[in-house]
Amino acid sequence: MxxxxxxxxxxxxxxxxxxxxxxxxxxxxxxxxxxxxxxxxxxxxxxxxxxxxxxxxxxxxxxxxxxxxxxxxxxxxxxxxxxxxxxxxxxxxxxxxxxxxxxxxxxxxxxxxxxxxFKNLNEEEWNYKKLYIFLLLCNSMKYFNENIRSYRNSLAASFEKFCLLLIRRLFPNFFIEGIGTGFKNHGILSGNGAFEKIECLASLFNTRLKSFCREEHIREVTSGDGKLDIVGWFNPIKDKATHMPLIFLQCACSADDEQIFHKNFDYKKTSSKFETIIENPMTFMLSPLCYRARGGALFDPSYANGCFFDRIRLMLCLEHLNIDVSSQEFKETLGTLPLQIVNKALHAEQTL
Structure with missing residues (x-):
């Protein structure tokens, strides 16, 4: 593969x-x-x-x-x-x-x-290791053979769902929903298209879209570099006021590993569409890169805009949050696709 x-x-x-x-x-x-x-x-x-x-x-x-x-x-x-x-x-x-x-x-x-x-491991131990390989593959899509390039979209969508699970565990009191292309007909933001999702999001933020906004003005929010993939908001008492705590997150997964860090995540592409100005939400970038120098420091912290999670931090969070990759919660969020991809990449059906 x-x-x-x-x-x-x-x-x-x-x-x-x-x-x-x-x-x-x-x-x-x-x-x-x-x-x-x-x-x-x-x-x-x-x-x-x-x-x-x-x-x-x-x-x-x-x-x-x-x-x-x-x-x-x-x-x-x-x-x-x-x-x-x-x-x-x-x-x-x-x-x-x-x-x-x-x-x-x-x-x-x-x-x-x-x-x-991979020898002498129980299923849970091996699944955690395979999850690291899954993240490595999310950063390796251009290295796949021609006949399985169709997995690229599946990998990107699975990485977004993986990020959704992690952020939900990090912020259990927030509403966390996916808005990227991997979350069609998903959760509260159930609109089929980008415009419907952003319109629904404005309502959940107790505001609305500016009068000039049409579907063509929304495309830049949910496609291309800088797109918004996951949003979170804290409003457990259903307060009708604006300026609630917000999370805006990008999943930086790309077919070209060298271009991942050139993505420009600009939350104002979204917030500028709302009547109420949204200032300084918590911004996150989650990437399958292992962006580390010697000793474990970030390779170049100046590129880490906002809160940054690379492959190392993602794996450590899985362990710290006690996320069981064989649990029902994990399966419902990701299905079995990531580990299937890893198995195929390793020809595991024949060799392991």
């Missing part, structure tokens, strides 16, 4: 994406195991295509740039650099393991081998 990854692209800037690619490559191997030498390996000497980062490295090292054909012999300097970087990436894998503990689905042996940890 996952494309075979022959050679890993090393990224100097967004190196957390390289670590994800290492995990994906491990999942795409026949025995679900990967040695550090497999990570450092460059493409075959025939028709070598240096990545931009490799080219940057060779320029920094003053390796002659007279002709790209000079690199067809796989320069020892570049190979040494890739071997060094591969070992550094293992430190980042170890960070993930140290933070997540038993929730992390991979084992690291002798500081040089990554392998899938």
């Amino acid at each position: 996952l494309k075979q990854i022959e050679s890993i692209q090393f990224k100097k800037k967004d190196f957390f994406l390289t670590v994800d690619e290492i995990e994906r490559k491990c999942l795409s191997t026949p025995d679900f195991s990967l040695h550090v030498n497999d990570i450092a390996k460059r493409p075959n000497d025939i028709d070598i295509n240096l990545s931009d980062d490799d080219k940057e490295f060779t320029e920094d090292s003053e390796i002659s740039q007279n002709s790209s054909d000079e690199f067809n012999e796989s320069p020892p300097e570049v190979d040494d650099w890739r071997e060094m970087k591969a070992k550094e990436f293992f430190y980042l894998l170890e960070d993930r393991k140290n933070i997540l503990g038993d929730l992390y689905p991979f084992e690291i042996s002798n500081n040089d081998t990554l392998s899938l940890d």
Whole structure:
């Protein structure tokens, strides 16, 4: 199901994406195991295509740039650099393991081998690990083989429902509802189209849409980058006044993992449509990225606009909130789709 990854692209800037690619490559191997030498390996000497980062490295090292054909012999300097970087990436894998503990689905042996940890586990333990893989796949949709690209929409919708479950558990006294494309005919916001949902939402916020708003003015709210996926409001006594506590949330799931963090979540795209001005709701971005630097800090906190949940924080919240992935609550929210996708990605029906 996952494309075979022959050679890993090393990224100097967004190196957390390289670590994800290492995990994906491990999942795409026949025995679900990967040695550090497999990570450092460059493409075959025939028709070598240096990545931009490799080219940057060779320029920094003053390796002659007279002709790209000079690199067809796989320069020892570049190979040494890739071997060094591969070992550094293992430190980042170890960070993930140290933070997540038993929730992390991979084992690291002798500081040089990554392998899938699925042996001698009960169903609940394995399901938690598969949920991590599900989140990894939500960040890997462009890596699927052609014949299963239809899973992209299903993955995105399942990720939104996963986020809905989590936020409902975090804010049990709030009304939390999905408004994105994955929540058609769902819950209180039962309108089929974007306009009906936003119109219903305005009523629940004790306001109404501005008189100029028509359906064409609402499309930007629920489609494209910056869309609103989940909303929450606190109004348990059915107060008819405005300015209640509000939550606006985006689920940043994309077919292109490098573009997820370039999404621009602007809650005013929604709030500007209401007659009553909504100022400063709690804003959340939930992403399947593992957006971490060494030691577990966020890779670049300046990109985290509002409350930010990446793959690490999502998994830790599952554990902290005691969400049982085999529970009825989880099944009703997500169905069985996420774990089915994981099983197919791993060819689990035949191998596990």
